[in-house]
Amino acid sequence: MEFKISNRAKLVTLSLIVVGALFTLIGAFTMEEHGLQRFLASSLTNSFFFFAIGLLALFFLALQYATETAWYVSVKRMIEAVAGYLPYGILFLIITLGVITLYDGAHIYIWMDPEYTNPSSHHYDAIIDGKSAYLNKGFFWIRTVAYLATYYLFYLGFRKRSLEEDRVGGTAIHFKNYKKGATFLVFFAVFSSTQTWDWIMSIDVHWFSTLFGWYVFAGMWCSAMVVIILVTLYLKRLGYLPRVNDSHIHDIGKWIFATSFLWSYMWFSQFMLIWYANMPEEVTYYIARIEDYKLMYFGMFIVNFAFPMLILMSRDAKRNAGILSFVGLIILAGHWMDVYLMVTVGSMGPTSHFGLLELGMPLLILGFFIRVILLNLSKAPLTPVNHPYLDESIHHEI
């Protein structure tokens, strides 16, 4: 069945973009201090958050290929549509990182500022200098380009073969996807950690945590699953997906439940060990967040952990569109908050404000993000017709 974007959806996404842009502009022009830094921190938060949702949707797709999963086939196009935001996500991320680099880190990546690694400067920081073999503009960009190019190429390949399978059929494409999916996971296993060190951990440049990459990965995976289910529920409500039954919804619901636990487990592991050992070089990260943003920080954790745990525990809840959307939207906001606290607090410290700018920019990108997803959906049949596991997926019942 072909999907057409309704006028209402067009209006809603457009108004999100307009309102978001307006808020962003007003916010940007009324800022008093740290203007550029604040703008770029907000830009990094949002370009990373939405990029990562697209990326994790691509990861999830690759995971389904590599594990020869069947149930997901009925919702495959929804996953692809979310992953289809990736090219735009990459673009925004490159622009943001590019501007930050041009301004020598703009006080976000202070290691980009040559003052900090210059022994004769009074800003000289031996620890930052010690990291400069890894944290320097050139190598940072080599890595960034390597990650983004890899993701982009894999995305193009997956999408191309998926559409080709609709036309050609057979099993050759399926087996190729199996191999490509596994290959993607290998790259992803390395890049998902290193990109997080580069783009986020290096904001708190003195701080380090071996788990950090996996922690961010888990949170973004959960967000991607939420977006996938929201898209699916939206289409289902419009009557588009006759072949997606309660069991498919239930299964995505289980993924949200599971990834929420995974994220909470990672959060706890990292927090617990750092809190227990109480070493000065490690606790700085939490002290910065707890002293100035206590409510937001622990509130974010409680929401992201307790909401899905308590509400999505029962079988019926995972089959109920209303409950799923309610929990999904809340934890999506919760995970956004998590990224906000990583980036903004890391770069601005206690001086950050949550103003029109911080509200406007996510709305702007969200509107664009939804529009791109809907556009992607309208470009291909909503159910892949020739997938070898299609029959298994249609008969999915749990």
Added chain:
Amino acid sequence: MHKEAAIREPLILGHKTYHDITEDICRPIEDKAPRMWYILFSIALIIGLYGVGCILYLLGTGIGVWGLNKTVNWAWDITNFVWWVGIGHAGTLISAVLLLFRQRWRMAINRSAEAMTIFAVFMAGIFPLIHMGRLWMGYFVFPLPNQFGSLWVNFNSPLLWDVFAISTYLSVGFVFWYIGLIPDFATLRDRAKKPVSKKMYSILSFGWSGRAKHWNRFELVSLVLAGLATPLVFSVHSIVSFDFATSVIPGWHTTIFPPYFVAGAVFSGFAMVQTLMLIMRKAMNLEAYIHTRHVEYMNIVIMVTGSIVGTAYITELFISWYSGVEYEGYAFFNRATGPYWWAYWSMMTCNVISPQLMWFRKLRRSLLFTFIISIVVNIGMWFERYVIIVTSLHRDYLPSAWSMHYPSNIDIGIYVGTIGLFFVFFLLFARFFPVLPIAELKTILKISGESYKNAPDHHHGHDDHGHGHHAHAEEKHTAPAAPKAEEHTSEAPSSDESNEENKSEEGTTDSEEK
């Protein structure tokens, strides 16, 4: 109704009926044990008894008989403990996590893997107990009221959390395993001819009658236990990792430890399952149920978890430099180039490089190769714990306190002894318990049995297919002939006739899928 795509390899090879499954699994238990069993059992028992002897010597003489010293005050004892707990991770993962992921192939291996888990946890439990020196004071690990004595447990210590985590894990794992066994014990009871075994199995089967009500409760309990067991898979080894990571010793304190220990545990647990299954399928003629595809799946799990562990090693290594903390950097530099370099590089070779060979389809489908790698992995995982523990301790903060650890004969004797005891338990299990879940296997027969699934007209009546199937299945997979696959996407006709007899098993299918 459940369908399985035609391009998937069948999980039960050849033409089997429900009765065949019962026969194939019960016969090795009902027949006389083969000579080989007695030989293996005697060897394991002798080694086990030697271990018990070493333990008694230790208890009589004191902890000083171990090769510990003031600097390296924790070595083989904790290494062996963590090693066994790690091995004891596969069973619950297979029964709980793979159940949630609806992996039907797990049914061929879950029973033995769960049994193995329980025995491995027993072996793990020995070490903290004997480390107390006074075994009879073992109950002191529980938070008993002060009236029992003047000592109260230290709630701040991850070692105490270990007590809670592992005892919970053992109890839930045991109950889960036992619940699954009940219907199969009833099958054995109904078939038993000798009064003694009839009596024994009838006690073990708790009066199971196979009524719908019984199945219903069976399902409910299985589901609840699966839900409980899943977080336990994560909690146990996370807390074991806390034993080290909550400290401030360089090389121990790193935040990646909990998930990486869990991955490592699953890695070593699956390797042990491979080692045992490859012998068992051959010895008990279960090749139709545990075949190349199952081995391949397990090898993939080993490869993935091995890669996670490898990624974590490299992450630790990198961050130890990146952090700029020189003690941390030195700990890792010393691991790789210090006096224990051989342990470090054995660990790296066994755990990081060897599982990568599983990327080659030929290798991961080779039974001999798999067997070798499964042992290599467990050697590597032993070294991993040894490296983490001993290399971090042996360079104390003051160079005057630097030292080396040399195991004593008692260290070695106890460790080898636990391997013997483990095999004693496992061999007894294989002799008297149904090693595959009879009832559960029956639920997948019509979905994934070779003769029902792919070519119903072809295979009926060819009972003598036996070994030819490996090659057959292989061909089909490597050269995915599209037209053939499409021909059979529609369900095999035979499943309709079987619906009636399937009724009694239907309940089990449901739990599997929930």
